[in-house]
Amino acid sequence: MRHCLRSRALYPAPGDWLGRLAPALEGRALRLGLAIRPLEDWWPSALAVLATRGAPMPDRQALMEIAIAPRGWREVVTEIAAAFxxxxxxxxSEAFAARPAAAAALxxxxEDPDAPAEPAPVHNARPEGAALFTEDEAGALAEQTETDLAWLRAGxxxxxxxxEDPDPCPDPCPGPPESAITDLEEEPQ
Structure with missing residues (x-):
């Protein structure tokens, strides 16, 4: 998260650091998962976590730069997919935060038989009343989120x-795409 704050960007260059893992995982069947949340919630939460770790809160200029940055979940997804x-x-989506077993099932x-009953408490939630961003800045973050969600919903x-929603998932929630299951079955032991 410190790197995000320093660069004023959502997970800058994940392909670079994930790409360093690729050689160690070569030849293995992989399934990748990414939990996302609205940027207007993610940034205040990330900044609050950093503050608890001693990082100074960003100044107005930094908050404005974060809000108008063109980087969103689409760029993160694209770079992760390119790395693997x-x-x-x-x-x-964030809706799975209280349903970790449903997210794992994806x-x-x-399911871990020792896991607590769902729904689980959501930790690291956006701090209430923390109006770090101006109304316009929060609106810009929300607009980026909506653009990213439209792209994700379109495939x-x-x-x-x-x-997006764990509720329509039958019990258990459907697993990975059939191609992933096939890949796993063909993996040499």
């Missing part, structure tokens, strides 16, 4: 699948 071409990528991870350019 061919690996199925599932993106889910990736085909078996994410074929780079991944987006699951």
């Amino acid at each position: 071409p061919g690996a199925p990528l599932t993106i889910w 990736l085909g991870v078996a 994410a350019g074929g780079l991944g699948r987006f699951v």
Whole structure:
């Protein structure tokens, strides 16, 4: 998160640092997952976490630069997909925060029998009453979120699948795409 604040951008260059992992994972069947939340909630939450770790709060200029930055979830998804071409990528919304078993099921991870009953408490939620951004800045972040969500709902350019709401998921929630299941079955032991 410090890197995000320093660069005033949402997860700058994830492909670079994820790409460093690629050689270690070569030949393995991978499933990638990414949880997203509205930028107008993500940034205040991230800044609040950084503040608890001793980071100074950004000044007005930095907040304005964050709000008008053209980088959103679309860019993050695109770079993650490029770092692991061919690996199925599932993106889910903040609605899954209180339903971790449903999020895990999207990736085909078996439910932990020792996990607490759902819904789980949501930690790291956006601090209430923390009006860090002006109304216009918050509006710009919300507009970027809506643009990203429209792209995700339209198929994410074929780079991944987006699951927005855990409620319509039957019990258990459907696992990864069939291609991922096939890939796993063909993985040498």
